[in-house]
Amino acid sequence: MKQNKYDEQGFFEKYSQMPRSTGGLKEAGEWPALRVMLPDLQDKRVLDLGCGFGWHCRYAREQGARSVVGVDLSENMLERARELSEDSAIEYRRIAMEDIDFAEGEFEVVISSLALHYIEDLEDVCRKIHHCLVPGGTFILSFEHPIFTARAAQDWYVGSEGERLHWPVDDYQSEGPRYANFLETEVVKYHRTVATHLNSLIRAGFMITELCEPQPAVELLDKYEGMRDELRRPMFLIISAVKR
Structure with a gap:
């Protein structure tokens, strides 16, 4: 299923008000960790899958990337990305991640940040990414952690006073769709175990x-209410892999 919630105007307006939407990478809690996992981008051809507002595309160019292609299904996202970019070396294309069909060895680096948990067939997308990378090319992907996606509720267990007692984990081994509430809208995410994520990459020909x-x-940590609770369980998982 190819979801395009971001072209629903009400949903897009709410998303546009989120800190990571207004403040960019510096407001993304996982960005410092993802940044240090990126390879040297100097003179590299880079693909960003699920590029959103194009924050990673522009960062890649700031680091000397030769060219960047940003792919997203949402025209609202791409329109905002184009508004924020004044760089002829960045090209934005409207394509579903499931439908990418780039030439063999077209890129040296592929990035996908917090997008692949919306994809039903992860292994197929991994094979397509493997195909369009040069040998030795790098794939950096981040997604919501399986501990976070296991239950569709995606919320803390609270006490009688509303205090956050713990983060419940259930149905971890039951992979498949989760109908979650995000910005007061039902979205479909696909829960997979850590092992399935890693094995999908390995079977596609990657080395972790x-x-x-x-x-x-x-x-x-002290800038946003509840942020310190994010130290109590992982919300994201980031993987670095290379094409063997």
Whole structure:
């Protein structure tokens, strides 16, 4: 299923008001960890899958990338990305991630940030990414942690006074769709175990080089209410892999 909630105007307006939408990468709690996992981008051809507002596309160019292609299904997202970009070396294309069909060896680096948990067939997308990378090329992907996606509720268990007691984990081994509430809208996410994520990459021909379960950036811990609770369980998983 190819979801395009971001072209629903009400949903897009709410998303546009989120801190990571207005403040960019510095407001994304996982960004410091993801940044250090990126390879040298100097003179690289980069693909960003699920590029959204194009924050990673512009960062890649700031780091010297030769060219960047940003792919997203939402025209609202791409329109905003184009408004924020004045760089002829960045090209934005409206394509579903499931439908990418790039030439063999077209890129040296592929990035996908917090997008692949919306994809039903992860292994197929991994094979397509493997195909469009040069040998030795790098794939950096982040997604919501399986501990976070296991239950559709995606919320804390609270006490009688509303205090956050613990983060419940249930149905972890039951993979498949989760109908979650995000910005007061039902969205479909696909829960997979950590092992399934890793094995999907391995079967597609990748070698895993690093895993990270990032904590929130220190400077954000006291900036937003409840951010310190993000130290109590992982919300994201980041993987670095190379094409064998």
